[in-house]
Amino acid sequence: MTLSYLKAGQLKQWLGRQDCPAFLRECKVIFDKAFRKSSVNDCPTASAFGPVPEGLKHVICGTKVALRARHSVGDIVYSRCSTHVGNSLVAFYPGGNRSSPPIPGSIQHIAVYPNQDVVYLVKRQMPASPGLVDPYVDYPHFPARLYTNALSPDLDLVRPDWILSHYARWAIDNDHVVVLILSCVSRCLSSLDIF
């Protein structure tokens, strides 16, 4: 038991060395996923970067990019909608302009540039038609509003610091959804991981 423990320690030390071969580093990613609680922000390996997909070339500048399923900012996890619908719903300030009202949208892709910059590609929730009576506007301190069920065909490029918060979404009928902007309680306040 002691010998296998020592061998595992030596392997771990070898994987952490600068001169560790590239193919062994690729193995380390798999080991980390299997044996430790890996961060969702771990840098993608070199082989994860590839040419920008055809449908994203008009939004993403650069030649190489890595797409990932989720990304965390602080203790908040954002996901693409195909991974976790709830974690993909974000209210964001277009262009980072915080004087404009936040827009709800769904993250379609999370892209990482070779310099480790992360951007989200978001489709906006389409606003309800002007003639529709929105019962939620009667309550100004309850931040829920009606939107249509459809998402915009265009993608917005959103940086993580342009995001206000997640929102909750519920289909009130076949054509409309209720969007409620949420306020997250920081986990460092709501839980004390002292044990």
Next chain:
Amino acid sequence: MTRIRELIRDMATPSWLPPVPYNFGDAAAGTLKADEWRTVTTVYIPIALISLWGGRAASHASQATANRLKMVLDHTMALVSAIILACMRTTAETRMTEYLNYLRTWVSELKIHHPDVEYRVNHHMAFHIYDFLRLFRPVRSWWCFPFERLIGQLQRLPHNHKHGMSIVFPMFG
């Protein structure tokens, strides 16, 4: 209640939002914790009630029923708005005043809309939150959820029911 359960089941929410039992309201669902009550009262119940009794709903038996339910809704939303204002990350003079106004409205009209409900100490204590907001500012800095969580962790620790005895060496206990 059916609409609230429908929302709990179908609403897309982020993973950090505390989950609420799908059978909310049943005895089998057990007692909700304070944090779960906050989620129910600020997310699920208001969306459900407005969808049923708000301006969009037109399926009431009569206009009188619609008006009465709208008044009950407005009364409930006064409490919801007060909770939302009290739990905000930042506070200001206007928010504190609005919290107090919403709470006054809700407490003063409680007997009108719910004649069978008796006043409780909690109704009085809620007014002191206004004083605490003025004294200590945002509620997230001084609310008791972190301590509740810590108590929960301590209660889940294995123990030998012997006060002052170590659990590491039970043979000496």
